[in-house]
Every structure is written in structure tokens, then in C-alpha cells.
Amino acid sequence: MFLWLRYLHKKKIVFLSIAAVALSVALLIVVASLFGGFIDVFEQSAVKAIGDVVLGPPVKFSKYEELIERLERMNVVEEATATLSAQGLLHLGKGNVRGVEIWGVSNLDTRFSKPERVSGNEYPVSKGKHPVYGFVGIGVVAEPDEETDEYDFDAVKKLIGEQAVLTMGAVMKAQEEGKAAVRRRTVKFAIADVVFTGVYYLDKELVYLPIEELQKVLYPNGSEGVAGQIQIRLRADAETDVALAQIRGVWEAFATEHLRWEPYLIRGTVIATAKQMQSKYVAEFRKQMGVLLLIFGVVSLSAVLLIFCIFYMIVETRQKDIAIIKSCGATNSSAASIFVGFGVCVGLIGSGTGMILGDIVTKNINTIEEWIRVIFGLKLWKSSVYMFSKIPNEVDWESALLIALSAVVASAVGALIPAIIAARTRPVNILSYE
Amino acid sequence: MYKIILSFRYLLKRRISYLAFLAVALCVFIVVVVMTVITGLVRDFKVNNHKWVGDCIVGTESLVGFAYYEDFIKRIEKSDFIEGISSVVKSYALVRGRDSEEGIGIEIMGIEPVKHSGVTGFGETLYHRKNDVSKAFVPAHDPNLVGCVVGIDRWLVRDAKGRYSYEVSPVEAALLVSCFPLTSKGALAKAGAGLVNTKTFYYSDTSHSGLARVDSSFVYLPLEEAQLLCGMGGSVKRISAIHIKFKPNVKLEDGCDKVAALWKKFIEEKKGEKQAELLDTVTVQSWKEYRRPFIAAMEKEQTMLTIMFALVGVTTVFIVLVVFYMIVSHKSKDVGILKSIGVSKVNIIELFSCFAFLTGLLGCVVGVFAGWLFLLKINQAEDFLFEHFGFQLWDRTMYAIGDIPSAIDLKVLGVIIVSAMAACLAGAFLPSWQAAKLEAVEALQVSQL
Numbered sequence: 001m002f003l004w005l006r007y008l009h010k011k012k013i014v015f016l017s018i019a020a021v022a023l024s025v026a027l028l029i030v031v032a033s034l035f036g037g038f039i040d041v042f043e044q045s046a047v048k049a050i051g052d053v054v055l056g057p058p059v060k061f062s063k064y065e066e067l068i069e070r071l072e073r074m075n076v077v078e079e080a081t082a083t084l085s086a087q088g089l090l091h092l093g094k095g096n097v098r099g100v101e102i103w104g105v106s107n108l109d110t111r112f113s114k115p116e117r118v119s120g121n122e123y124p125v126s127k128g129k130h131p132v133y134g135f136v137g138i139g140v141v142a143e144p145d146e147e148t149d150e151y152d153f154d155a156v157k158k159l160i161g162e163q164a165v166l167t168m169g170a171v172m173k174a175q176e177e178g179k180a181a182v183r184r185r186t187v188k189f190a191i192a193d194v195v196f197t198g199v200y201y202l203d204k205e206l207v208y209l210p211i212e213e214l215q216k217v218l219y220p221n222g223s224e225g226v227a228g229q230i231q232i233r234l235r236a237d238a239e240t241d242v243a244l245a246q247i248r249g250v251w252e253a254f255a256t257e258h259l260r261w262e263p264y265l266i267r268g269t270v271i272a273t274a275k276q277m278q279s280k281y282v283a284e285f286r287k288q289m290g291v292l293l294l295i296f297g298v299v300s301l302s303a304v305l306l307i308f309c310i311f312y313m314i315v316e317t318r319q320k321d322i323a324i325i326k327s328c329g330a331t332n333s334s335a336a337s338i339f340v341g342f343g344v345c346v347g348l349i350g351s352g353t354g355m356i357l358g359d360i361v362t363k364n365i366n367t368i369e370e371w372i373r374v375i376f377g378l379k380l381w382k383s384s385v386y387m388f389s390k391i392p393n394e395v396d397w398e399s400a401l402l403i404a405l406s407a408v409v410a411s412a413v414g415a416l417i418p419a420i421i422a423a424r425t426r427p428v429n430i431l432s433y434e
Numbered sequence: 435m436y437k438i439i440l441s442f443r444y445l446l447k448r449r450i451s452y453l454a455f456l457a458v459a460l461c462v463f464i465v466v467v468v469m470t471v472i473t474g475l476v477r478d479f480k481v482n483n484h485k486w487v488g489d490c491i492v493g494t495e496s497l498v499g500f501a502y503y504e505d506f507i508k509r510i511e512k513s514d515f516i517e518g519i520s521s522v523v524k525s526y527a528l529v530r531g532r533d534s535e536e537g538i539g540i541e542i543m544g545i546e547p548v549k550h551s552g553v554t555g556f557g558e559t560l561y562h563r564k565n566d567v568s569k570a571f572v573p574a575h576d577p578n579l580v581g582c583v584v585g586i587d588r589w590l591v592r593d594a595k596g597r598y599s600y601e602v603s604p605v606e607a608a609l610l611v612s613c614f615p616l617t618s619k620g621a622l623a624k625a626g627a628g629l630v631n632t633k634t635f636y637y638s639d640t641s642h643s644g645l646a647r648v649d650s651s652f653v654y655l656p657l658e659e660a661q662l663l664c665g666m667g668g669s670v671k672r673i674s675a676i677h678i679k680f681k682p683n684v685k686l687e688d689g690c691d692k693v694a695a696l697w698k699k700f701i702e703e704k705k706g707e708k709q710a711e712l713l714d715t716v717t718v719q720s721w722k723e724y725r726r727p728f729i730a731a732m733e734k735e736q737t738m739l740t741i742m743f744a745l746v747g748v749t750t751v752f753i754v755l756v757v758f759y760m761i762v763s764h765k766s767k768d769v770g771i772l773k774s775i776g777v778s779k780v781n782i783i784e785l786f787s788c789f790a791f792l793t794g795l796l797g798c799v800v801g802v803f804a805g806w807l808f809l810l811k812i813n814q815a816e817d818f819l820f821e822h823f824g825f826q827l828w829d830r831t832m833y834a835i836g837d838i839p840s841a842i843d844l845k846v847l848g849v850i851i852v853s854a855m856a857a858c859l860a861g862a863f864l865p866s867w868q869a870a871k872l873e874a875v876e877a878l879q880v881s882q883l
Contacts, residue, residue: 013756020749027745087539089526089614097497097616099526099539167622169528169537169612184614186622284829291827299464299746302457306749309453309756317763380738385731 014314014346017307017411021350022357024300025407029358031296032399034365035289037392039282045199045388046274051081051231053244054277055251057269060084064227067254068106071230074246076238081107082227084214088168090140090207100140101205102166104214108135111208118156118194132213133192136164139204141194147373149382149389156194164191166207170218185217198389240273247271303407307346307414311339315418323427336423343415347408355404362395444761444789451793454757454858458797459804461750462854465743466805466847467812472739473846474839476732482644483729485555487721488520490690492697493675497525498620500712501670506700510678513696515689518552518679520545523660525674528612529653532634540588541651542611544660544673547571547583553679556654559641561586561600571656573636575606580659581638582609587650587834589640594820596830598642607637611655615665618672618709623665631663646834647728670709686720694718747857754793754861758786762865770874779870786866787859794858798851809840 064082071080084104091097105111114120118138142156170185189209197203215225234243248271255261255269275282315322322335361368369391373379383389444451494500507519523544528537547570551557557567560583562574571581590598612632615623635655643649661667680689697718704710722729762769769782808815816838819825828835 013759016752016756020752023745023748027742031742087528087537091622093620096620097526097614099541101539165622167614184622280829281832284832287825287829295464295468296742296746299461299743300749302460302746302749302753305453305457305460306753306756309450309753309760312450313756313760313763316760378734378737380734382731384727385734 013310017303017310017346017414018350018353020303020306021347021407021411022353024296024303025351025354025403026357026361028293028296028300028403029355029395029400030361030365031292032289032403033358033362033394033396034392035285035292036396036399037394038386038388039285039289040394041388041392042285043275043278043282045197045202046278048197049199049202050274050277051079052234052240053232053247053271053273054229055232055247055269055271056229057255058265060226060228061255061259062222062224062226063254063258064225064230066258067230067251070250070254071232071247074243074250076234076243076246078233078235079107080230080232081105081111082211082230084211084218084226084228086168086214086218088166090136091165091167092141098140100166100207102168102207102209102214104209104211106211108208108210112193112195112197116195116197118153118196119160121193132187132189132209134164134166134189134210134213135193135195135208136191137203137206138194138196139200140207141191144383147377147379149379149384151196159191160193162191163188165189166209166217168217170220185220187213187217189213196389198383200383200387200389204384244271244273297406301410303350304410304414307343307411308417311343311415311418312421315339315422319425322422322425323429326425327427332423335425336419339415339419339422340412343412343419344408346415347411350411351404351407354407355400358400359395363393365391365393438788444765450757450760451789454754454861455793455797455800457750457753458794458854458858459801461743461747462798462801462850463804463808465747465850466802466842467808468739468743469736469846469850470805470809470842471812471839472736473843474841475835476729476736477843478644478839479732480729483725484721485558486643486645486648487724488518488553488677489680489686490678490693490718490720491675491724492678492693492716492718493522494712494715494717496620496712496715497664497674498616498618498712499523499664499666499672499674500716501618501672501709502700502704502707502713503673503676504671505704506697507676509700510693510696513692515681515684515692516678517681518549520550520553520677521657521673522550522675522677523657523664523666523673525613525660525664527653527663530610530612532608532610537612540653542613542653542655542660542663544655544657544664546657547654550677553677555643556641559643560639561642562604562639569638570654571638573606573638574603576636579636580633580656582611582635583639583641583654584609584637585649585652585654586640586642587646588653589637592831594826594830595817596833596836598640600640604637604639608634609637609653610634611653611663613663613665615663617665618668618670618712631665633659633663635659644834644836649834672709672712686722690718690720744853747853750854751857751861754790754858755864757793758790758862758865759868761789762786762869766869766872769869769872770876773872773874782870782872783863783866786862786869790858790862790866791855793862794855797858798854801854802847802851806842809842812840813837 068080068082071077083106086102086104088100088102089097090100112135117135138151138156141159142151144151165186165188167184167186170183187209195203195206195208211227212225215222219226232247234240251269251271252266255266322338325338326332326335369380381391492506503521507521510516511519523542525542527540527542529540530537545556547556547567551567557564557570560567560570563570563572569577570583573579573581586598590600592598610632611634615631617623635653641649641652641654655663657673658667661671661673666672678689678693680686697716701710701713701716704713772782772785816825816827827838830836
């Protein structure tokens, strides 16, 4: 320990190896945290948008209220809602027409939290003079600023209460021929609120209406309301596998009793967690992250070379120290352990510094990105490219610890050969008078 | 001469200097491989975008479109810098199969296939009608029907190796395309009738532009049919854009400036005419400006990766510094002798800079060679990994990427080599300076020997 401190104090060049280790560790932590954070947000955004579990039959179905009631009686289910979706055109004014996806939802008033609603309202909107009201994603009615990637919320707020027209194509059978034909169905609605979830796709594409209104538009002749899927939120303590099995049981009983569906339709119903539905993409993202970390890891190997160089130099210049220690009776392994231990020490200090640096950079990544934009005019993160408005800024401590541990081991490896050279030093040769 | 001899001597005799060149080689190898792949992807993406758009686009984002395009086309056709012009209609539509009750929202693009292929790479993107673009909208099974070309990812599935299972001849399939026609004022046409414009098109071919977003969301229709569907085919016809290709000797910026000037003059002349206000929404852009949101995203990723490599590259500078520091410490006798015979400080710095240059050069040669070798086999290596371990760098069923780009860009290579040499020289500077400061009288003292 005395020698470690002495070398640290006397050999300023050791700080270079500490700096190299710190730099590599910080970089790997930042990459792992940002990429890992992105994947987590990606998974969470799906859960937020469609719930924990989605029940999606191959065709639309009626009597969904009964199914929801049954599901909500289960111990594992917190809430279940029916949804119906369609595609159409949103007419916002003269010549302002865009393609949108329309979600009819049964819990429109409570679906979005207060911060997600641009109006800041928490509770149902007043319908005002329009009997039909709906929410629109912020990207549907506004474009983010080209430079800052931020929306003008004041301008967007002014749209609340304005009227918009949705045009959809409803496939209806003409009575005389029995052939299906697309009829234009329009629905005028008041924009009751604008939704800003921070997930680009949801904000850019979606218009939300009460499910009953969408049913009236798409199925004007239907006596019963239909749903496309059921979105289910599980209780916090529910076990996913158990919950999925129970939900499937309830669904099979419901579809047999109430819908009188054939077994193939019942079996063809997808009942999966939002995470399972995203698993293919998540696996791909994780693979990309692994490849990126591998590349930077390999490049970081040069830090091992650096430690080797510096320790080799120390061993060469401090042979007298080693010889004296050995002449006092220290074994080869003791001499070697001084340098391996010193390598570990360098690794620990470098990793510690790297972790602090990585933590600071990751937590302030949005500020750093903003400064880069201000100084260099370069907007690195855009929601239209990376899906989310903010860069995930949580440190992935699990990966960080693994990286730090690897850095300590790598430092010890870098010190190993110089340590062996030190162990093989013969005092009689070094300390001879000549 | 002595500088070169000593540099070579140090490089060959001092085994520690191998470490410096090894570090340089490692960094160069990684950077060459990664930057080649990334640059290749960006380059391919740009080329595909250029092919999809043409050189210049005169168009509007509004779904209403703009009128008097034929007059403008007649005018610019006379220009000596224009090679091809294509009128295009773009809009949204609902598409469904004949027996389906579910409509899917897609984007439609109305084009005249021959003219559009003369401006863009549309003809090359076809599969069945690649050699006869004029028949792009003619279904093989019945030439009397009106065909449509579907973005390949809407129609065919990519297998794990990124290949599409093309049919021998296009299958017989009818697609019902429904559009909501707009008036020139932007209101819904036929408002009282509750009707949409629906027409049945028959699948005639697929288009593989190599742009994932385009190939998964576009259906191409004959221009006139698209105009009718979108309500743009009245007495005053409208379109969404004019795509232009310049003659080979015309610079992109010059060509776009000329078109912009002609357009400005054209608007002035049309002022006061019916629907002339629609012309104000039209912009003239080069293909780079038009696709900037997409291209810039990839370029930024390239920039970020470069910055990260630059940060990691700092370690290489440290290694060179340490190695040179050691060599200078061990060779203080040489330095003392050189100085005692009158060698100046500058020459000592030059000696070690020459040594650093050699180290960097050797590292670059080895790194570039290893990188080139790796890139040469990168696709085979990926195939091997996929066949034996199921690993792919990119899942081809998800990404519109074919082979991994492996052609080294000489400009990028030049930048990498220059950066590596600069890193070596930077790392060697401090030790060289220290050596230059050594006094012969100190270095050659008996106690120092």
C-alpha cells in the first residue's frame, strides 16, 4: 500500500492510465445507459399506450361490456377497456388535411394523465356546443420547431374547442346488390384536448374518440357496439403468466357462451403482454446495443495496453525497490502482487472516476444536447427520429457496475506482465555494486 | 539521414514501441470497419433517396395540390439544362382487398411511369416490368385492366436474409382504393353525397426503392386515375409535385436556382388567375433539401459515432506518449551524444517525430490492411454466424438493408489515416520536447550512464 501511494505520488504518468480507464468506463456507461434507457422507454411507452395485456381477436366482436365486467372481476386485473381503431383523414381547415389513425376508446376522459393533456385539465371536458368531442395527438395539429424540436404549446392550446372533421370509409353492403361498398362517413368533433405523450408515433398519428361515436360512424346499421381489442391493466402484484392464463380462460368461456364462436377463432385470439408484442424489436435493439458496446469495449482495450506500458516503465525504473523488497525476504508472488494490486488500484480509481463522470453526463444529457444545439446549431436528438421527446437519462447501474468491474479486471490484466517481470527480478543482479 | 536510421532502429529494437503501433493499428482497424459500414449505409440511403426523388422537386405539402403545372412544364421543357420532367400526385387513401371489410391507410402516388423513370429510378425498382416500364400499370393477367404498383414491403415478406419471395408472374389481386376528393378550396368534394372516390386497381408489380418508409407505405397509380380519385382532375387539373432531372453537366444548386427563378416568374404571370393562390404554397427544393429530415438523421448518427471514436482515440495518444516517454528516458545517452556533436533541439524533435510518424504509418498500414481484410469477408462472416449461431448484425426482416456495405470510402480512409498520424505526432510531442531540452553535459555524466 505504501508503495502504491508512493508510485501514485511520484509517477504522475500513472494518472494517464487512470484517465484512460475513466474515459473508457464513462463512455461505456453513457452508451449502455442511453441505449438501455431508450429500450426501457420503448417498452414502457407500449405499456402506457395499450396497457399491460392486449386481447385481440381475429375479427371485431360485440357484447364486449360483458367481457370487461368478467375481466374486472378477476383478482389480477385492475382495469379493462375496449378499443376500436380505423384509418381516415382529418380535416382541420381549408386545405389542411392529413392521414390519421383513429382510436375509439371507452375511457377517453380518464385515459391520459394531467401532464399529458396540453390543457392541463384532469377531468372530463365540457362538451360545449359539440355533442361529439375527441382528443388529438399534438403532432397531428402542430409541427415541432425545426431547430428546438419543441412544440408551441400556447398556439396548440388555442386549438382546444375548435372543430375538426374526420372522414373515414365505412364498408357497407348495398341492399339491392348485397355487395360491399365504401361509403364516406364523416364525424365532426370538437377538439376537447391535445395529447402530448412524448412518444412520436402516438402524438403524430392518433386521434382519440369515444368508442360509441366511432361505432356509430363505422357500423351505422349495427344494433350492438363492437370492439376491436381489449386493453387490460394488471394489478401491481399480479404474476404475468398466471394473469395471461386466467384471462385466456375467461375469454374462451365468454367467446363460447356469448359469441358462439368456432374454436379456431377463439384459439386465433392473441392474448399477449405489451412487452411480448414488442419483444422482437426489443431483442433487436438489445443486440445493437451489445454490438456497440463490443466495438467500444474492443477500442477500450487500448487502455489495457496503456496500463501495460506505464507499469512496464515503472517496473524498469523501480527495479532497485523490487530488489530491496526481495532481499528482505519477499517471495516472487509478493513482488508480483504489488504491481497487480497497484493495477487493481488504478482500475478502481479510474472506474470510480468513470462512474461519476458517466453519471454526470447521463443525468445531464438533455442539457448537454441543448448546449450543443445552442453552440453548434446541431440538434442531435429529434423525436421524429428517436421516437421520444426527451433523451432517457437514467443511469443503468447494473451495466455500470459490470463495466466498472471489467475495467478493474482489465487493469489487473494490463499490470500482469510487468508484475511477472518484477517477480523475476534477481536482487543479486540489481543490487551489485557495479 | 541519421534521423531515419535512428527512427528505424528504435522501431525495430525497442520492443515497447510495438505496443504503440499495436494500439494505433487496433484503433485504425475498428474505425475503418465501423466507419466504412456506417458511411456505406448513409451513402446507400442518400443514393436511394436521390433515385426516388430525382434532382429537383417543385411541389406542395398540401393535399389540395396546385394548378397550371402543364404550363410550367411546357416552359421548362424548353430549357437546355433539363433532362426529364415528371408530374406527380400524392395523397392518402384507404386500400382494401375485394373481400375485405378492413381498409388500410396508405399513401398513393400518381405517376406516368415512363416519364417518372426518366427522372427517378422508378423503373429500376420494379420487378416484373423492369424492362418495359411503359407497362408498369398493365396487369399481366389482363392488359385491359388498370394496374397499380405496390411498395414491396406492403406486398411481400422479407426472409431472414433480406430476400423477397417474388412471384413468377404477378398474382391476380384486386385492390379497392378509396380517396376523399378535395376541392381547390380544400373542402371535401361531393360533401352532400357521402361518397368517396373508389376505384379498383389490379396488382401489376412491386416497387423496391430500398427506402423502408417508402416501400412500406406507398402504392403507385396512373397519374390520371390518381387525379380523379383525389379530386384534382377537373377542368383545371392539379398535381402535388413536379420532379425534375437535370442534364449530367448541370450542378445541382445551379439547376435548382434556375428552376426557382423560372417558378418565381411563372407565379408572377399567373397572379389573378383562378386557383392562382395555390401556387404560393409551392416550393422549389433540391432532392437533398426535400429529404433532409431523413438524411440528416443518419448523418447525425455518423457524426455522433465519429465523436465517440475521437474520445476513445485519446487513449491511443496517451499510449504513444507513454511509449515515447520510456524510449526517451532510455535513450538519453543517444540524445546526449547527438547534442554533443552539435545536433539542434529542432533536429531532436524531428528525430522523434520521424519515429512517431513511422510508428503511426506502420499502425495505419496494419490497421487498414486488417480492416480491409475483415470488410472483404464481413458478409460471409455474417452468413456464417447466422447459419451456425443465428446471429445477424441487423435483422433483415426488420431493416431494409441488404448486404453490409464493405466498400472502403477513400475520403473517409484518408481522414482516418491523417487522424491516426496526427494522434501519433501529438502523443510524441511532449517526450520529444523533453528530449530536446536535455543538455549533453547532463545526459553524458558518469552518474547518468
